[in-house]
Amino acid sequence: MNRSTSSSPYLFFMQVIAIASLLFVSFFFSPSHAWAADKDKSRWDKKYSTEKYVFGREALSFVQDHVDLLPKGHALDIAMGEGRNGVFLATKGFQVTGVDISSEGLKKAEALAAEHSATITTMVVDLEAYDIPPNTYDVIICTYYLQRDLFPKIAAALKPGGMALIETYTRDHNQYRPRFNKAWLLKPNELLTMFPGFRVLRYQEVDTGETAFASILAQKPR
Numbered sequence: 643m644n645r646s647t648s649s650s651p652y653l654f655f656m657q658v659i660a661i662a663s664l665l666f667v668s669f670f671f672s673p674s675h676a677w678a679a680d681k682d683k684s685r686w687d688k689k690y691s692t693e694k695y696v697f698g699r700e701a702l703s704f705v706q707d708h709v710d711l712l713p714k715g716h717a718l719d720i721a722m723g724e725g726r727n728g729v730f731l732a733t734k735g736f737q738v739t740g741v742d743i744s745s746e747g748l749k750k751a752e753a754l755a756a757e758h759s760a761t762i763t764t765m766v767v768d769l770e771a772y773d774i775p776p777n778t779y780d781v782i783i784c785t786y787y788l789q790r791d792l793f794p795k796i797a798a799a800l801k802p803g804g805m806a807l808i809e810t811y812t813r814d815h816n817q818y819r820p821r822f823n824k825a826w827l828l829k830p831n832e833l834l835t836m837f838p839g840f841r842v843l844r845y846q847e848v849d850t851g852e853t854a855f856a857s858i859l860a861q862k863p864r
């Protein structure tokens with residue numbers, strides 16, 4: 643009797659500590675990430691929920707201009723969106739897989755592919771929590787999505803001789819879109835440092851007076 647009355651405040655205290663620790667761990671780790679991913683997905687799904695192709699239906703010039711340099715085979719389009727680049731590659735004979743967090747975007751990519759009588763494979767993934775299979779792709783493209791920790795994963799996911807094609811905004815873009823988050827803008831020459839050991843086949847930094855971006859085409863050693 644004595645024992646149970648003397649230990650119950652201690653037990654209660656320990657239970658409170660255990661519950662508080664659980665709440666702390668769950669708040670600061672998994673759910674916060676899941677919450678951010680859900681928010682990202684809803685934002686992009688909403689943006690793509692229109693018949694119009696928000697980013698257009700034509701592949702970027704940098705993709706069109708260099709398609710003949712790309713090694714034929716399996717291409718991965720990272721953050722494919724509505725599919726303008728991936729579908730173009732599919733029409734050129736590549737076997738294309740596209741990944742994106744937005745199912746709405748990927749639905750439009752599938753529709754665009756069907757219009758061109760092309761086939762693509764799509765997967766809804768959160769790139770913040772996705773491991774690209776290593777040594778798998780002949781070509782990886784990633785345009786207008788900057789997540790810096792993906793670059794080593796892209797390098798590893800390419801087969802020897804495979805090529806990475808990247809294009810996204812640079813810091814100069816801030817003069818046209820002052821509210822654009824600086825963390826998502828490339829520093830001068832930054833793309834040139836992202837694929838150590840690769841051969842840089844093409845690189846450009848462009849300022850059109852309305853937008854500013856950098857593009858790279860780099861090849862993994864054979």
Ligand SMILES: C[S@@+](CC[C@H](N)C(=O)[O-])C[C@H]1O[C@@H](n2cnc3c(N)ncnc32)[C@H](O)[C@@H]1O
Pocket residue numbers: 679682686697720721722723724725726727741742743744747767768769770784785786787
């Ligand atoms: C500016 S759009 C670019 C789309 C496409 N690459 C293009 O150039 O047309 C950025 C894309 O990143 C995707 N995205 C954003 N956060 C993501 C995440 N955590 N995982 C996967 N895709 C994500 C969005 O759904 C969107 O399609």
